Each structure stands twice: as structure tokens, then as C-alpha cells.
Amino acid sequence: MxxxxxxxxxxxxxxxxxxxxxxxxxxxxxxxxxxxxxxxLYLASIGVPPSTIGLxxxxxxxxxxxxxxxxxxxxxxxGRRLVxxxxxxxxxxxxxxxxxTSVVPVIALLVATFAAGQQSVFVVxxxxxxERSRPEHRSELFSLQFAxxxxxxxxxxxxxxxxxxxxxxxxxxxxxxxxxxxxxxxAMAVLLALAVTMVARLSxxxxxxTRPQALQRAGEPASFPLRAPGARRRLRLPVHDRGRLVRLVxxxxxxxxxxxxxxxxxxxxxxxxxxxxxxxxxAVFALTSFGTMAAILLQPALARRFGRVASxxxxxxxxxxxxxxxxxxxxxxxVVLAMAVRNSLMNAxxxxxxxxxxxxxxxxxxxxxxxTMTVLWSIGWVIGGxxxxxxxxxxxxxxxxxxNFVTIIVxxxxxxxxxxxxxxxxxxxxxxxxxxxx
Numbered sequence: 068m069x070x071x072x073x074x075x076x077x078x079x080x081x082x083x084x085x086x087x088x089x090x091x092x093x094x095x096x097x098x099x100x101x102x103x104x105x106x107x108l109y110l111a112s113i114g115v116p117p118s119t120i121g122l123x124x125x126x127x128x129x130x131x132x133x134x135x136x137x138x139x140x141x142x143x144x145x146g147r148r149l150v151x152x153x154x155x156x157x158x159x160x161x162x163x164x165x166x167x168t169s170v171v172p173v174i175a176l177l178v179a180t181f182a183a184g185q186q187s188v189f190v191v192x193x194x195x196x197x198e199r200s201r202p203e204h205r206s207e208l209f210s211l212q213f214a215x216x217x218x219x220x221x222x223x224x225x226x227x228x229x230x231x232x233x234x235x236x237x238x239x240x241x242x243x244x245x246x247x248x249x250x251x252x253x254a255m256a257v258l259l260a261l262a263v264t265m266v267a268r269l270s271x272x273x274x275x276x277t278r279p280q281a282l283q284r285a286g287e288p289a290s291f292p293l294r295a296p297g298a299r300r301r302l303r304l305p306v307h308d309r310g311r312l313v314r315l316v317x318x319x320x321x322x323x324x325x326x327x328x329x330x331x332x333x334x335x336x337x338x339x340x341x342x343x344x345x346x347x348x349x350a351v352f353a354l355t356s357f358g359t360m361a362a363i364l365l366q367p368a369l370a371r372r373f374g375r376v377a378s379x380x381x382x383x384x385x386x387x388x389x390x391x392x393x394x395x396x397x398x399x400x401x402v403v404l405a406m407a408v409r410n411s412l413m414n415a416x417x418x419x420x421x422x423x424x425x426x427x428x429x430x431x432x433x434x435x436x437x438x439t440m441t442v443l444w445s446i447g448w449v450i451g452g453x454x455x456x457x458x459x460x461x462x463x464x465x466x467x468x469x470x471n472f473v474t475i476i477v478x479x480x481x482x483x484x485x486x487x488x489x490x491x492x493x494x495x496x497x498x499x500x501x502x503x504x505x
Contacts, residue, residue, distance in 0.1 A: 081199075081200060081208055082199045082200060083270075084199045084269050084270050085196060085199040085200055085208055087265070087268060087269055088192070088195065088196065088199070088212070088269065089211065089212055089215055090265060091151075091262050091265045091266055091269075092192075092212055092215045092216055092219075093215050093218070093219055094219075094258055094261050094262045094265060095155060095188070095258065095259060095262035096215065096216040096218075096219035097219040097258050098158070098162075098254070098255040098256075098258035098259045098262070099185065099216075099219075100216075100219050101251050101254060101255050101258075102162075102181070102255055103331070105248055105251050106178075106248075107120055107124070107331065107332065107335055108248060108335070108338065109245060109248035109249070109251075109252070110123065110174070111335065112245040112247075112248055113169055113245045115171060117332075117335065117456070117459050118456040118459055118460050119171065119456075120332075120335075121332070121452045121453065121455045121456030121459070122175075122452065122453065122456055123171075123174070123175045123178050124178075124331050124332075124448070124452045125448070125449050125451075125452030125453055125456075126175050126176075126178060126179045126182075127178045127179050127181065127182030128182065128327065128445045128446070128447075128448035128449040128451075128452060129179070129445065129449045130179035130180070130182045130183040130186075131182045131183060131185065131186030131441065131442075131445040131448075132186075132441075132442045132445035132446050132449060133183070134183045134186055134187055135186055135187075135190050135438045135439075135441040135442040135445065136438045136439075136442065138150055138154070138186070138187040138190045138191060138438065139190050139191070139434040139435060139437065139438035140434075142190075142191045142194070142434055143434055145273055146271070146272040146273040147191045147192075147194065147195040147198070147272055148195075148266060148269045148270070148271065148272050148273075149273070150187055150188075150191045151187075151188050151191055151192065151195070151266050152263055152266040152267065153184075153187065154183075154184040154185065154186075154187030154188040154191075155184065155188060155259050155262050155263045155266060156184070156259075156263050157180060157181070157183065157184030157187070158181050158184040158185055158188075158259050159256050159259035159260050159263065160180075161177045161178070161180040161181035161184065162181065162252055162255045162256040162259065163256050164177045164180075165177050165178075165181075165252055166249060166252050166253065166256070186441055186445065189441055190434070190437050190438050190441045191434070191437070192212075193209075193421055193425065193433070193437040194425070194433040194434045194437050195272075196208055196209065196212060197422075197425045197433055198272075198433075205422040205425065205426070208422075209418035209419070209421050209422045210418040210419065212418065213414070213417060213418040311427060311428070312428075312436065312439065314485075314489045314490070315424050315427060315428075315436065315440075316436075316439050316440050316443050317443075317485065318482035318483075318485045318486050318489075319420075319440055319443060319444060319482070320443040320444070320446070320447055321447075321478045321479075321481055321482040321485070322447070322478065322479060322482045323443060323444040323445075323446070323447025323448060323451070324447040324450060324451060324474075324478050325447075325451075325474060325475035325476075325477075325478035325479050325482075326447065326448070326451065326475065327447045327448030327449070327450060327451020327452060327454075327455075328450075328451035328452070328454045328455045328458075328471050328474060328475070329451075329455075329471050329472065329474075329475045331448070331451075331452070331455075332455055333406070336468055337402065337406075339464060340402075341399045341402070374491075375419050375420075375422070375423045376423065376486060376487065376490045376491055377487075377491065378416065378419065379416030379419055379420055379423075379486065380416075380483055380486050380487045380491075382412045382413070382415050382416050383412065383413055383416055383479070383482075383483045383486070384480075384483050385412050386408070386409045386411075386412035386413040386479070387476060387479055387480055387483070389405040389406075389408045389409035389412070390405075390409055390472065390475060390476050390479065391472075391476065392404075392405035393405040393406050393409055393472070394468065394469070394471075394472030394473075394475075394476075395469075395472065413479070420486075423490075424436060424440070454471075454474075455467070455471060458470050458471060
């Protein structure tokens with residue numbers, strides 16, 4: 068019991084803005100969850116073919132890659148809060164635009180706009196949380212934030228799916244028709260607008276308004292000040308050790324290559340293979356998110372006992388056999404179980420890896436690292452989308468997904484091995500306070 072209390076206590080004591088951002092994550096994450104679970108199904112319901120859906124997803128990933136570095140640089144100039152608010156606003160407007168049109172090229176443009184806003188938020192939130200937390204709290208804060216995201220996946224999937232189906236049944240609509248999905252699009256726009264109002268309550272972090280003394284609250288300078296001495300710059304962004312940067316981002320890029328040609332289309336895969344309706348399909352994804360949330364909250368304890376890198380490699384390696392079951396089992400319950408376990412294990416280490424990566428670079432380089440990770444993730448999905456579309460067009464449903472799953476298994480295995488090879492002895496020393504002249 069004492070150990071349980073000590074473990075729970077590690078998830079307390081966060082800075083005020085960090086706690087407020089967890090609420091932003093809860094609200095905005097619900098909208099993003101609905102988008103990832105149901106948007107491809109909406110496109111299918113209005114007659115968009117699978118190959119075109121893959122190309123639309125690719126356009127979104129490309130837009131995210133394009134805006135990542137500009138968002139990072141802009142956040143260094145005007146603060147993280149304004150970039151986050153701007154990204155959420157763009158996402159809300161894009162969803163409203165999707166509601167007003169059924170023209171596929173226009174929808175593709177709006178999807179790219181939504182993705183650009185989302186990536187702006189994702190790029191900035193990691194350094195934002197690092198700057199709003201002490202080094203000893205970061206593993207728990209990043210894990211809790213990721214767990215909150217998965218909690219919203221559970222709620223959004225269950226409530227959103229059943230509510231939309233109930234509305235459709237009440238007014239006599241086809242539960243699989245486009246109007247049912249438009250109910251969910253309205254919910255996304257409302258949630259994103261609410262998240263913008265919540266971001267407005269965060270403290271003003273513009274560099275011109277931030278006193279140097281305030282930057283010491285986390286025990287080190289925030290990443291706004293001048294670049295570190297001796298740092299090289301690429302695209303006017305600080306890069307001190309390019310070799311370390313490559314090692315930090317390359318395994319994630321391999322994972323993105325694998326994920327980009329399977330994960331966005333898992334809903335289509337499960338729906339077509341097993342013929343699930345909207346509510347049941349959303350329930351399946353809710354189950355996977357619930358398992359992920361539980362695994363994420365346990366991951367900091369594993370990281371403290373075995374080290375962050377060892378704990379991440381262990382859970383990611385353990386997830387790979389479940390990919391085999393997910394891709395090749397003909398039995399629904401085994402696929403659902405494999406999806407839940409794989410999702411839990413593979414994603415449980417992400418917040419720990421993010422915290423680890425932030426500690427591997429200088430404070431002035433955090434936004435650059437976050438942007439690089441996001442860009443490579445987007446590029447992986449840019450490649451993955453056309454790869455999926457090509458396989459579907461040439462090999463068909465069964466053959467295409469067979470190659471997809473073989474590809475993701477090979478790439479995930481390689482990335483996990485690289486993490487262990489490069490970083491098993493790279494745990495950072497405890498951070499030392501840095502004095503900043505008043």
C-alpha cells in the first residue's frame with residue numbers, strides 16, 4: 068500500500084499550466100480521437116474509393132511535414148501558447164469546412180489544413196510541457212498526458228459511436244450513412260472550439276513577456292533564449308550534435324513508415340474483414356485505447372526500475388507478435404485482443420521516449436528536436452499512404468494487407484533493435500540547475 072501511495076504521489080505536484088494543459092488534452096484529444104476513428108469511414112460512406120482515401124491521408128501527412136519546422140521556429144518567437152491556440156483554431160475551421168462540402172478535392176484540401184493545425188499543436192506541446200515541469204517529474208507528466216489522450220479515445224469512441232447511431236436511428240437515417248458521421252464532425256468542431264478557449268487561460272509565455280526569473284521554475288532555462296554556444300544552425304534552427312539527432316529520430320521514422328501504411332486504415336480493415344457496424348467498430352477502438360491508457364500509467368514505474376530505454380524496448384518488442392495475430396488471424400476476438408495488446412504495448416513507451424529525448428538535447432534544441440520527430444513521422448505517413456493505395460490497387464484487399472502487415476513487422480523490429488543498440492547506455496545524469504542572471 069505504501070508503494071502504491073508513493074507511485075500515485077509521483078503523478079502530483081505538476082506546475083499549474085501543466086495541469087491546465089492536461090485538460091486541453093482531454094477536450095482536444097476527444098475531437099482528434101473521433102477524427103482518427105471515424106473520418107476515413109465518413110469518406111467511404113460518401114463514395115470515396117479506398118485508393119483515394121489513402122491519397123487524401125497522404126496529403127494530410129505532407130501538410131503536417133511542411134508546417135512542423137515553421138511552427139517550431141514561430142513558437143520560439145511568439146511563445147508556445149499562441150501556436151497551440153492557432154493550430155486548434157485551424158483544425159476547428161477545417162472541420163466546419165468539411166461539413167459544408169462534398170467535393171473530394173476540397174475535402175482533401177481541408178484535410179491537409181486540419182493536419183497542418185494538428186501538427187502545429189503536436190510539435191509545440193512536447194517542449195511546452197518540458198518547460199512547465201521539473202526534470203524529475205517529466206516521465207510521469209508525459210505519461211499522464213498520453214494516458215489522458217487515450218482516455219479521450221475511449222470516451223470519444225464509445226459515446227461518439229453510440230450517440231451518432233442513436234441519433235440516426237431516432238430520425239430514421241442509415242446508421243452507416245454519411246449523415247450519421249456528420250453528427251460526429253459537428254462534435255469535433257465544437258470540442259476544438261472549446262479547447263481554444265481553454266488554451267487562452269494558460270499563462271502568457273511570449274519571450275518578450277517572460278521574465279528570466281520565471282524561466283527558472285523548472286530548474287533550467289526554457290528553450291526560448293539564445294542558441295547554445297557552438298551550436299550549428301540548419302534552417303535557422305539550433306542543431307548542436309547532428310549524429311545524436313539522427314540516432315534519436317531514425318528509429319521513430321522507421322516506425323512511422325510501418326505505421327503510416329497500416330494504422331490509418333485499421334478501421335477499414337476491421338470493418339471490411341468482419342463486417343462491423345459503426346457502434347461496434349468504435350467499441351473495438353475504445354477497448355484498444357483503454358488498454359493503452361493502463362499500460363502508459365504503469366510505464367514510468369518500469370522506467371524507474373529498469374531504465375527508460377530498457378523499459379521501452381521491452382514493451383515495443385513484446386508488441387510485435389501481436390501484430391502477426393492482428394494481421395493474419397481470421398477470428399474476430401483474437402484480432403480485437405491483439406489490437407488492444409499491441410496498441411497498449413507499442414504506445415506505452417512513447418511518452419517515456421519523448422521525455423528521454425528532451426533530456427538528450429540542450430534546452431534551446433527541444434523545439435527543433437520535436438519538429439524533426441514530427442516531420443519524419445509525417446514523411447513516414449506520406450510514404451505509407453501511397454504504398455497502401457498502390458497495394459490495394461494492384462493486389463486487392465487481402466493481398467494488399469498481407470504485404471502491409473509484413474512490412475510493419477519488419478520495420479517495427481528494426482526500430483526496436485536500433486533503440487537498444489544506440490541508447491541502452493545513454494541514460495542522462497540528473498539535471499543541474501543553471502543560473503540565469505536577473
